[in-house]
Amino acid sequence: MNIQASGDFDISMLKTRLDEVWKELFRTSTFLTAVGAGETTRSLYASYLIETYHYTRHNARNQALVGVALPGDDPQYQRFCFQHAAEEAGHEQMALHDIKSLGIADLEAKLPEPLPETSVLTAYLYWISYQGNPVQRLGYSFWAESCYEYILPLMGQVIQALGLTSAQTTFFVAHADIDVAHAEMVNAMLARKCRTAADWAAASEVMETSLRLTGRMMDAVHEEHRRLMSGQSERCAFLRDL
Amino acid sequence: MNIQASGDFDISMLKTRLDEVWKELFRTSTFLTAVGAGETTRSLYASYLIETYHYTRHNARNQALVGVALPGDDPQYQRFCFQHAAEEAGHEQMALHDIKSLGIADLEAKLPEPLPETSVLTAYLYWISYQGNPVQRLGYSFWAESCYEYILPLMGQVIQALGLTSAQTTFFVAHADIDVAHAEMVNAMLARKCRTAADWAAASEVMETSLRLTGRMMDAVHEEHRRLMSGQSERCAFLRDL
Amino acid sequence: MNIQASGDFDISMLKTRLDEVWKELFRTSTFLTAVGAGETTRSLYASYLIETYHYTRHNARNQALVGVALPGDDPQYQRFCFQHAAEEAGHEQMALHDIKSLGIADLEAKLPEPLPETSVLTAYLYWISYQGNPVQRLGYSFWAESCYEYILPLMGQVIQALGLTSAQTTFFVAHADIDVAHAEMVNAMLARKCRTAADWAAASEVMETSLRLTGRMMDAVHEEHRRLMSGQSERCAFLRDL
Amino acid sequence: MNIQASGDFDISMLKTRLDEVWKELFRTSTFLTAVGAGETTRSLYASYLIETYHYTRHNARNQALVGVALPGDDPQYQRFCFQHAAEEAGHEQMALHDIKSLGIADLEAKLPEPLPETSVLTAYLYWISYQGNPVQRLGYSFWAESCYEYILPLMGQVIQALGLTSAQTTFFVAHADIDVAHAEMVNAMLARKCRTAADWAAASEVMETSLRLTGRMMDAVHEEHRRLMSGQSERCAFLRDL
Numbered sequence: 001m002n003i004q005a006s007g008d009f010d011i012s013m014l015k016t017r018l019d020e021v022w023k024e025l026f027r028t029s030t031f032l033t034a035v036g037a038g039e040t041t042r043s044l045y046a047s048y049l050i051e052t053y054h055y056t057r058h059n060a061r062n063q064a065l066v067g068v069a070l071p072g073d074d075p076q077y078q079r080f081c082f083q084h085a086a087e088e089a090g091h092e093q094m095a096l097h098d099i100k101s102l103g104i105a106d107l108e109a110k111l112p113e114p115l116p117e118t119s120v121l122t123a124y125l126y127w128i129s130y131q132g133n134p135v136q137r138l139g140y141s142f143w144a145e146s147c148y149e150y151i152l153p154l155m156g157q158v159i160q161a162l163g164l165t166s167a168q169t170t171f172f173v174a175h176a177d178i179d180v181a182h183a184e185m186v187n188a189m190l191a192r193k194c195r196t197a198a199d200w201a202a203a204s205e206v207m208e209t210s211l212r213l214t215g216r217m218m219d220a221v222h223e224e225h226r227r228l229m230s231g232q233s234e235r236c237a238f239l240r241d242l
Numbered sequence: 243m244n245i246q247a248s249g250d251f252d253i254s255m256l257k258t259r260l261d262e263v264w265k266e267l268f269r270t271s272t273f274l275t276a277v278g279a280g281e282t283t284r285s286l287y288a289s290y291l292i293e294t295y296h297y298t299r300h301n302a303r304n305q306a307l308v309g310v311a312l313p314g315d316d317p318q319y320q321r322f323c324f325q326h327a328a329e330e331a332g333h334e335q336m337a338l339h340d341i342k343s344l345g346i347a348d349l350e351a352k353l354p355e356p357l358p359e360t361s362v363l364t365a366y367l368y369w370i371s372y373q374g375n376p377v378q379r380l381g382y383s384f385w386a387e388s389c390y391e392y393i394l395p396l397m398g399q400v401i402q403a404l405g406l407t408s409a410q411t412t413f414f415v416a417h418a419d420i421d422v423a424h425a426e427m428v429n430a431m432l433a434r435k436c437r438t439a440a441d442w443a444a445a446s447e448v449m450e451t452s453l454r455l456t457g458r459m460m461d462a463v464h465e466e467h468r469r470l471m472s473g474q475s476e477r478c479a480f481l482r483d484l
Numbered sequence: 485m486n487i488q489a490s491g492d493f494d495i496s497m498l499k500t501r502l503d504e505v506w507k508e509l510f511r512t513s514t515f516l517t518a519v520g521a522g523e524t525t526r527s528l529y530a531s532y533l534i535e536t537y538h539y540t541r542h543n544a545r546n547q548a549l550v551g552v553a554l555p556g557d558d559p560q561y562q563r564f565c566f567q568h569a570a571e572e573a574g575h576e577q578m579a580l581h582d583i584k585s586l587g588i589a590d591l592e593a594k595l596p597e598p599l600p601e602t603s604v605l606t607a608y609l610y611w612i613s614y615q616g617n618p619v620q621r622l623g624y625s626f627w628a629e630s631c632y633e634y635i636l637p638l639m640g641q642v643i644q645a646l647g648l649t650s651a652q653t654t655f656f657v658a659h660a661d662i663d664v665a666h667a668e669m670v671n672a673m674l675a676r677k678c679r680t681a682a683d684w685a686a687a688s689e690v691m692e693t694s695l696r697l698t699g700r701m702m703d704a705v706h707e708e709h710r711r712l713m714s715g716q717s718e719r720c721a722f723l724r725d726l
Numbered sequence: 727m728n729i730q731a732s733g734d735f736d737i738s739m740l741k742t743r744l745d746e747v748w749k750e751l752f753r754t755s756t757f758l759t760a761v762g763a764g765e766t767t768r769s770l771y772a773s774y775l776i777e778t779y780h781y782t783r784h785n786a787r788n789q790a791l792v793g794v795a796l797p798g799d800d801p802q803y804q805r806f807c808f809q810h811a812a813e814e815a816g817h818e819q820m821a822l823h824d825i826k827s828l829g830i831a832d833l834e835a836k837l838p839e840p841l842p843e844t845s846v847l848t849a850y851l852y853w854i855s856y857q858g859n860p861v862q863r864l865g866y867s868f869w870a871e872s873c874y875e876y877i878l879p880l881m882g883q884v885i886q887a888l889g890l891t892s893a894q895t896t897f898f899v900a901h902a903d904i905d906v907a908h909a910e911m912v913n914a915m916l917a918r919k920c921r922t923a924a925d926w927a928a929a930s931e932v933m934e935t936s937l938r939l940t941g942r943m944m945d946a947v948h949e950e951h952r953r954l955m956s957g958q959s960e961r962c963a964f965l966r967d968l
Contacts, residue, residue, distance in 0.1 A: 067302070
C-alpha cells in the first residue's frame with residue numbers, strides 16, 4: 001500500500017489506483033492474458049464460473065456481516081449494508097445456472113470444493129467485514145460493482161467465441177445491469193462515510209487487496225484448467241466433455 | 243415446551259399458544275398489571291423506552307445474522323432476513339427520540355447500561371440467530387411484529403394518562419403501522435419454511451421463550467423504577483425530574 | 485443490579501452478594517426446596533444431569549471465547565482463559581457418564597434437546613464471553629467453581645437417599661475436587677484484572693445473572709419432571725423406568 | 727491442490743509435500759533468496775519481526791477458535807486446541823521484545839498496521855479455524871511448529887551477520903525450542919484425527935496454502951523494506967535509523 005496519510009482523498013483517487021491495478025492485472029494475469037489471446041473454451045468458462053459460484057455465495061453474507069458487526073449506532077450505513085446484502089443474495093444461483101446451461105446435468109453433485117485461492121479471497125472478505133475499519137468493505141464493493149467496465153470487452157470476446165446465448169451469461173450480463181445502481185450507491189456511501197485519511201486508506205487497501213486476490217483466483221482457475229486438460233487433475237473431470 | 247412431534251402444526255397453533263402466553267403475562271407480569279391498574283408515570287415510560295432502545299438496537303443485527311449463518315443456499319429466506327434487517331435498522335433511534343421528547347437533554351451521555359434482564363433477552367436473540375434451526379427466529383418475529391394487537395390498548399391508556407403527543411410515541415405508534423406488512427411477510431415465511439414438526443417446534447419455542455424474556459425485562463423495568471423512586475437506585479436518577 | 489460506582493470493591497463484596505443470592509435461591513427455587521424436602525428420585529437426578537450436560541458442553545467453549553475476543557494484548561489473562569478452557573473440556577462427559585450409570589442404555593440416541601431455560605443460560609454465557617467487559621465472565625467462574633460449598637450438603641442428601649455410588653456422581657464429586665484449584669486461580673485473576681468499579685460491577689452482574697439463570701434452569705427441570713411423572717410430557721419418557 | 731481421494735495418506739506424505747513447497751519458496755521467494763544472498767540489515771530483520779508480531783498475536787486466538795467452533799463433542803481434540811492456544815498465548819510479545827532490543831524506543835506508538843499480505847494470512851487462519859473440516863488447522867501447525875528445520879540455517883546467517891545476541895532473537899531461537907514438543911503433539915493429533923482422505927486433503931491444503939501466504943508476506947516485507955530504503959515509503963521511517 002502506498003497510501004499517504006492525507007485529507008485529500010476522494011473517489012477519483014480510488015479510481016486512479018483502481019485503473020493502475022487493473023492495468024497491471026491485464027498485463028500480468030495468466031488468465032486474463034490467455035483469454036485476451038483467444039484461449040476461450042467452454043471448460044475454462046465453466047471453471048471460472050465454478051469459483052465465481054463459490055465466492056459469490058459468501059458475498060451477501062459478508063456484506064451483511066458489516067452491518068452486524070458495526071460498533072455503535074449508524075442506521076444509515078447499517079441499512080445500506082443489509083439492503084445491499086439483500087440485493088446480492090442469490091447471485092451465486094446465476095453462476096450455477098450459467099454452468100448448467102452449458103449442458104452439465106446434476107451439477108450440484110459434481111461441484112468440487114473451492115480452489116485454495118478462492119478460499120483465500122473468501123476468507124479475506126469475511127475478515128475485513130467483521131473487524132477493522134467499518135467502512136473498508138466499501139473498497140471491495142467499489143471495484144466489484146464497477147468491474148464490468150474493465151472486463152466486459154473481454155467477456156464480449158468470450159461470448160462471441162463460444163457462441164454463448166444470453167441465457168448462458170446471466171451472471172455477467174444481467175449482473176452488469178443490476179450493478180450500475182449499486183455502484184452509484186457505493187460511491188455515495190464512500191463519499192459520505194470516509195471522513196479521515198485512515199478511512200480512505202482502509203477502503204483503498206481493501207480495494208486493492210481484494211482485487212489482487214481475485215486476480216490470483218483467476219490465475220488459479222487457469223492453471224487448474226491446464227492441469228485438467230493435460231490429465232494432471234481429475235477435480236473437474238466432468239468439464240472435459242463440454 | 244409442550245410441543246408434540248406431529249406434522250399438524252400451522253400458524254394458527256402458534257397463534258393459539260401466543261394468546262395463552264400473553265394472557266399469562268397480563269395476569270402475572272408486575273409491569274403489565276401495574277400499568278393496567280393506572281401506574282403510569284413519565285419516568286416509568288422513559289424507563290421502559292431505555293430498555294427498548296437497548297434491545298432494539300440489536301434486532302436488525304441479529305435478524306441479519308440469521309442470513310449470514312444460514313447453512314447451505316436458500317436465497318429466498320436469506321433475502322428475507324437481510325430485507326427485514328434493513329427495515330428494522332435504526333428503529334432504536336425512535337425509542338431514543340421518544341425519550342428525548344419527554345424533555346431529557348443530553349440523553350446519550352446519561353443512558354445507563356442495559357438491565358441484566360435486557361442483556362439476557364439480547365443474548366438469547368443472538369444465540370437463536372447464529373445456531374440451531376435456521377427458521378427459529380421467525381418465532382420471535384411472529385410475536386414481535388404483531389404484539390401491537392396485545393399491547394395497543396394498554397399503550398392507549400398510557401398515552402392518554404400521560405398526555406403524550408404522537409411525536410412522543412413514535413416507537414410504538416409508527417412501529418405498529420410499519421409492522422403490519424412485516425407481520426404478513428413473517429407469516430408467509432413461516433408457512434413456507436416450516437416443513438417439519440421440528441421446525442414448528444423450534445419456532446414455537448423461540449416465540450414463547452423470547453416473549454417470556456421480554457416479560458421479565460418489563461418486570462425488571464418496573465422493579466428498577468420502584469427502586470429509583472424509593473431512592474434505592476441512582477441508575478436513572480435523571481428520570482426523577484420528569 | 486444495585487452496584488454503586490465506587491472503587492471499594494473487592495472479592496469479599498462479591499462473596500457477600502453471592503451468599504445473598506444463594507440464600508434467596510434456597511428459599512425461592514422450587515427445585516432446591518423440593519430436593520431439600522426429600523423429593524429425590526433417580527429420574528429427577530437424571531433430569532438435572534441432562535440439562536447439566538447441555539450447558540456444560542458449552543462451558544469450555546465460551547471460556548475460550550473470552551480469550552479469542554480479547555481486545556488488545558493481555559497474554560496473562562488470555563493464557564488463563566485457554567488453560568481454564570482446556571481444564572473444563574470434556575466435563576460434560578462426566579454428566580453423561582453419571583446418567584448412563586443409572587442404567588440407561590443408548591443414552592445418546594435418547595437425549596432430548598435442552599430445555600428453553602438451559603438454552604437461555606447457554607446463550608447468556610456466550611454473550612458475556614464475546615462482548616462487553618472482558619473480565620466479566622470471571623463473575624460466572626467465581627460462583628461456578630465454588631458452588632460446591634453451597635450445594636454439597638444437598639448433594640450429600642441426594643446421594644444417600646438414592647444410594648448413589650461414587651461412580652454415579654462423578655460430575656459433582658470429582659468436579660468439586662478439581663474446582664478447588666480453579667477457584668483459587670479465578671479469585672487471583674479477579675483481584676488482578678478488576679481495576680475499576682466498572683470491572684467489579686460487570687463481574688458482579690454476570691455472577692448474579694448467571695446464577696439466577698441457573699436457578700431458573702433448575703426450576704424448569706423440576707417442572708418438566710413433574711410433567712413427565714404426571715404424563716403431561718413425553719420428552720424424557722425413558723426416565724420413567726428408572 | 728493435487729490431492730487424490732485415497733486412504734493412503736499419512737504424515738510422511740504431508741512431509742514430502744512440505745519439503746517441495748519449502749524448496750519452491752527458497753527458489754522463488756524474493757525475501758528468502760535476498761537474505762540467503764547476504765542482504766541482511768537490522769531494518770529488514772525488524773521489518774520482518776513487525777509482521778511476525780502482527781500475525782502471531784492472532785495465532786493463539788485462531789487456534790482456540792477451532793475448539794470453540796468444534797461441531798459435536800470431541801474432548802480430546804478440544805483440550806488439545808485450548809492447551810495449544812494457551813502455550814501460544816503471548817508469543818507475539820517475544821517478537822515485540824526482539825524489535826525493541828534492536829534499540830527502538832516507544833515501539834508501541836510507532837507500530838504500523840499490518841501489511842495487506844499479513845492481513846491475508848491472518849484472515850485465512852481465522853477462516854480455516856472457524857469453518858470447514860475441524861482438523862484442517864493442524865496442517866498449519868504441522869509446518870509452523872517444524873519450520874525451524876527449514877529456516878534456522880538462514881537465521882544462523884542473519885544472527886551472525888547482524889551480530890545479534892540471544893536476547894535479540896528470542897522469538898526464533900526460544901520459539902524453536904518450545905516448538906519441538908508442540909510438533910510432536912501436532913503429529914500425534916494429525917495421525918489420530920485424520921481418518922479419511924478428505925481429512926488429510928483438508929490438512930494438506932491448509933498446510934500448503936498457509937505456507938504460501940507466509941511466503942507472500944515475507945516477500946511483501948522485502949518489497950516494503952526496499953521502498954523504505956529508497957524513500958518511497960514512510961510507513962516504517964523509524965527503522966531507517968537502525
